[in-house]
Amino acid sequence: MCAASRSLHPPWWQSAVFYQIYPWSFQDSDNDGIGDLRGIRSRLKYLRGAQHSLGVDAIWLSPIYPSPMHDFGYDVSDYVNIDARFGTLKDFEDLLEEAHRLGLRVIMDLVLNHTSDQHEWFRDSRASRLSTKRNWYCWADGKSCGRRPSNWNARFGGPSWTWDPEARQYYLHSFLKEQPDLNWEEPSVRAAMWDVVRFWLDRGVDGFRLDAINWLGKDTRWPNNPFRLGLRGYTRQHHLYDRDQALAHDSMRELRQVISAYPDAVLIGEAAADTPGGPASFYGKGDDELQLVFDFRLMKSPWCAKSFRLFLSQHVPSIPQGGWPTIVMSNHDQPRHIDRYGTGGDAEARARVAALLLLTMPGTPFLYYGEEVGMRNGKLRYRDLRDPYTKRFWPFRPGRDPARTPMQWDASVHAGFTTHRPWLPLPPDSSQRNVETEAADPRSLWSLYRRLLALRRMSPALSRGDYHVIEEGPCDCVLYEREARTKTGTVERMLVAVNFSQRPCEFALPSGSSQGLVLASTTADAATSTWDPARIRLGPDEGQLVRLD
Helix, strand or coil, X not given: CCHXXXXXXXXXXXXXXXXXXXXXXXXXXXXXXXXXXXXXXXXHHHHCCCCCCCCCCEEEECCCCCCCCCCCCCCCCCCCCCCCCCCCHHHHHHHHHHHHHCCCEEEEEEECCECCCCCHHHHHHHHCCCCCCHHHECEECCEHHHECCCCCECCCXXXXXXXXXXXXXXXXXXXXXXXXXXXXXXXXXXXXXXXXXXXXXXXXXXXXXXXXXXXXXXXXXXXXXXXXXXXCHHHHECCCCCCCCHHHHHHHHHHHHHHCCCCCCEEEECCCXXXXXXXXXXXXXXXXXXXXXXXXXXXXXXXXXXXXXXXXXXXXXXXCCCCECEEECCCCCCCCHHHHCCCHHHHHHHHHHHHHHHXXXXXXXXXXXXXXXXXXXXXXXXXXCCCHHHHHHCCCCCCCHHXXXXXXXXXXXXXXXXXXXXXXXXXXXXXXXXXXXXXXXXXXXXXXXXXXXXXXXXXXXXXXXXXXXXXXXXCCEEEEEEEEEXXXXXXEEEEEEEECCCCCEEECCCCCCCCEEEEEECCCCCCCEEECCCCEEECCCCEEEEEEC
């Protein structure tokens, strides 16, 4: 797979399972209907450290900085403090201390491309053309006849340029107008952001998830983007000049040098799927840019064997030596995969198979809160919506609010999240689909996640092992093998077999294939059974994990 998998002392994040927490929705401690840091801290033992905990290794917190919340935290007004909605800096330090005591790493979200228009940097920048921070943002005069500096359009709709009457110029924003873009060509901007990085690492944070990194560079000559025929909105342009510049990679290399003083820190990048070279380009040479980069292909792929086989046979091998794959199926910006992969009973069965794939494919898995109990996208009315982006395109796009509803802990009125009216409504099925109910059922999705997490934690093959795709077998099935040497010097081999079709599948592997023991099935009881390669049977939408002899 990658050279890193053969390292004598591999970094912690290669074998870790990350759990993304959306702070608004995880746990409310002061009963105002909004999740907070004390609430998260009160639930840490659910994630790790208790007898019946889920068993993950790290948590990633979506933004908790002070913010006007036009983009729900991705418009930061102060990078070195905590938004009062979530608590205080002391609350965060207490959470961090407790997480580390339980063996949980903590990853913060870091927004590099832009700030809030309420940030003191932007206020200073717009106040005067003589301001020392004027060049910290992208300002430009308009063209003749009142035209904007260029035709660039914003990712969240509308033009990328907004006229500022106070500054008497246009400023650039790649997303909302309340999110002015920083000018990363300015050395003082990079220096200020690296100080932010050190501020949190010095407090014990274990790394950062870096937002929208391929937007960092701009062609400051402001040339027009060429149009694409037949498309609308953001995709109607070839975004040649407002993103995907070499400066983004230069900045990531500079950041990698900054964190070299913190050997255990990890950088996890988010880049657009259509960035040149793909998101994997931000691994650089494998050891000079980011350690992990999100690959969203599985979030965009249909439920079919071809898509997952392609991911394993082409996309993972494209990562340069020293880089490490990521596996992600849902997050705070996309619909939950249980709804994306099917409907009705199909969705339930496929959610179980997705759990098996997430925790056995090569790379580092990222589990979105509530996936483990099969939380569905919320069925919201317009009056329920909170996210401006979701409101803008409702109902033509599903938006982001449906995937951000509160965590479903128990069968109480507000699912154990709060005693007040929650900031987003809970679905009616929360009385059946919740942690308390599913943890008591050994056949539930939650119990399957917990079993797979335990197997992965104990298995060198599943956590860090090499892999190869088994080409023999029906086209509707995907089979792959994981392999690693154990501490005792023996070789551990695991096989995963998944039937993506809605009909039973029977087949045989070539003579000489190894027998084994089925450790987990997505449809059968947890009891082990013999794996016979000469007589393989997989039910509709079934996956099996096998320890080979």
